[in-house]
Amino acid sequence: MTADVVATGRAAPRSGARRLLARHWYAWAMTAPVVIVTLVLVGYPLVRGIYLSLTDATEATMGRTIGMNVIPPTYQFVGLKNYADILTSPEFLGRLTWTIVWTVVCVALHVSIGLGLALLLNRPMRLRSLYRVLLVLPWAVPSFVSAFIWRYLLNGEFGVVNAMLRAAGFNGIAWLDDPFWAKVSVIACNVWLGVPFMMLAMLGGLQAIPRELYEAAEVDGATPWQRFRHITLPGLSPVSSTVVLLGTIWTFNQFPVIFLLTKGGPGGSTEILVTYAYREAFEGIRNYSGSAAWGMVILALLVVMAAVYRRALRRQGEAW
Amino acid sequence: MSRAARAWSRDRRSPGKSVALHLTLIAASIVSVFPVAWLVLTSLKPRQAIESASVAPIDHPTLANYTQVLGETRFLTWAANSVVVSLVTAVLGVLLAATTGYAVSRFRFPGFRSVMWMLLITQMFPVAILIVPIYNLMAGLGLINQFPSLVIAYLTSTVPFCAWMMKGYFDTVPATIDEAGRVDGLTPFGTFWRLILPLAKPGLAVAAFYSFLTAWAEVAYATAFMTGDDKYTLAVGLSQFVGQHKAEWGLLTASSVLIAIPAAVVFLLVQRHLVTGLTAGATKA
Structure with a gap:
């Protein structure tokens, strides 16, 4: 039925404009609030961001009003210079590589640990609901609070993690002050944060797989691995494809963990694209145009991701 | 089972x-x-x-x-700021997005694909894309260090997100209800308002709650926009406790507990609905 409507809508000649309006005016009216809000709040800033990214606007050249004095902006159009600077800077490759490593490692750990725990929980046993509540706890704590907790736990001097290492006879590790260990730390914190959501989503997916499939496979003599490979994984695919994409976007955009745990340091070693663009704009001499250009580069990466997502949806039969 | x-x-x-x-x-x-x-x-x-x-x-x-946090810091002011900003964001987000969620769930109209694309892309926007232009626009309007600037910034992501989430929820409401409404002579708006909306209350609540959480835990906009310590939200206020020069871990941990406990209790009560809401489109298939 829906395909029909789309087809007639598309094929309607100009003379049918009135009919089109009569048929669809309520759908358009219903979507109007979001479309208008998005155009004003997202579209306009976006256009302005693109424009800024083509100028040399910084804190110094941006116009402003101090009391009664209006200082006009003095920035100029510089074309694609900011983009050229970004793409040729060593910073770009470094940040991009680390952002990809960060996203892939975090999402892989989220999904595998989440799926593992979901498989363990997806069976009748004692204390099941207690385990469930305990395991969901990290998701219930606001992420900025978690980042602070981890910063305290991982403190080199008096953090409990190092205290335990020392008690066990090892040397303490400079978790947040060593480039390598800082990366491990932010990943650990983000994995801790993100596993519960994956676990719950996977658990929901597992419970939607009909029991009978497993019983039938059992009767046919399938090994546990075969059952996992041929029933569980395909049965989970609608849920897992969604959560993997959500997880990828969330991790790619994960600002609080990195900003609050390490501030991107030491020496920029844990800085992902998003935090880098932010600091460019709001720390030191505010480089608005450079940051806007970084933002557009990030947007380009996201559009690619969205296209992949839409393809995945389409394969599942969502027709748009 | x-x-x-x-x-x-x-x-x-x-x-x-x-x-x-x-x-x-x-x-x-x-x-x-x-x-x-x-x-x-x-x-x-x-x-x-x-x-x-x-x-x-x-x-x-x-x-x-705890007594120091409650008595000698601006913790309570920050908490109130966070609640106000998050609440306004959540309510506005749901109000603006509800009809759109319904329209994209039920109707196929010219422009449908563009709307879906728009919803998908904008909710993926990381803070880095819009923060600079929005900051400059707000500075031009004199809204820096004012709550409306934060609400506006948050709406850029919660509105598309709410619409997306509510589409998932409306998808689970049987279309036969709409047909019954139409047979009884209701307009599409009447059907939405009288029949679907009452049924979709749990979905609206989840979308509102999720927007609330997003605004509540947001760090980047709040750090950049709120410059006076009477306007800080909790996320910004707390990072003042562990600044570059001093680290008041006692204050930080006590206030974290004060924030985390109510948040965790509410969260654990509604988390089942949250997961269903976020993966609704997927589990339905």
């Missing part, structure tokens, strides 16, 4: 496997609970014990950190 199936799988587990299962889950639970438990313990420690490497859980429990 039927009783037979239940018996079927419990009987098949050997004691050894049972022990391994529980040990794994206990280990995982410890990892998940320990940081939070340690936070609570630390918040009860006296100041000098916090900055020592002792692993002893607690020697002289004290509420000094």
Whole structure:
């Protein structure tokens, strides 16, 4: 039925404009609030961001009003210079590589640990609901609070993690002050944060797989691995494809963990694209145009991701 | 799950496997609970014990950190700011997005694909794309350090997100209800308002709650926009406790507990609905 409507809508000649309006005016009216809000709040800033990214606007050249004095902006159009600077800077490759490593490692750990725990929980046993509540706890704590907790736990001097290492006879590790260990730390914190959501989503997916499939496979003599490979994984695919994409976007955009745990340091070693663009704009001499250009580069990466997502949806039969 | 199936799988587990299962889950639970438990313990420690490497859980429990947070800092102001900003964001987000969620769930109209694309892309926008232009626009309007600037910034992501989430929820409401409404002579708006909206209250609540959480935990916009310490939200205020020059871990841990406990309680009550909301489109298939 829906395909029909789309087809007639598309094929309607100009003379049918009135009919089109009569048929669809309520759908358009219903979507109007979001479309208008998005155009004003997202579209306009976006256009302005693109424009800024083509100028040399910084804190110094941006116009402003101090009391009664209006200082006009003095920035100029510089074309694609900011983009050229970004793409040729060593910073770009470094940040991009680390952002990809960060996203892939975090999402892989989220999904595998989440799926593992979901498989363990997806069976009748004692204390099941207690385990469930305990395991969901990290998701219930606001992420900025978690980042602070981890910063305290991982403190080199008096953090409990190092205290335990020392008690066990090892040397303490400079978790947040060593480039390598800082990366491990932010990943650990983000994995801790993100596993519960994956676990719950996977658990929901597992419970939607009909029991009978497993019983039938059992009767046919399938090994546990075969059952996992041929029933569980395909049965989970609608849920897992969604959560993997959500997880990828969330991790790619994960600002609080990195900003609050390490501030991107030491020496920029844990800085992902998003935090880098932010600091460019709001720390030191505010480089608005450079940051806007970084933002557009990030947007380009996201559009690619969205296209992949839409393809995945389409394969599942969502027709748009 | 039927009783037979239940018996079927419990009987098949050997004691050894049972022990391994529980040990794994206990280990995982410890990892998940320990940081939070340690936070609570630390918040009860006296100041000098916090900055020592002792692993002893607690020697002289004290509420000094809490009284200091509540009495000598602006914690309560920040909490009120956070609540106001998050609440306004959530309510506006749901109000603006509800009809759109319904329209894209039910109707196929010219422009449908563009709307879906728009919803998908904008909710993926990381803070880095819009923060600079929005900051400059707000500065032009004189709204920096004012709550409306934060609400506006948050709406850029919560509106598309709410619409997307509510589409998922409306998809689960049977279309036969709409047809019944139409047969009774209701306009599409009437159907939405009188029949669908009352049924979709749980979905609206989840979308509102999720927007609330997003605004509540947001760090980047709040840090950049709110410059006066009477306007800070909690996320910004707390980072003042552990600045570059001093680290007041006592204050930080006590206020974290004060934030985390109500948040966690509410969260644990609604989390089932949250997961369903976020994966609705997927589980339906």
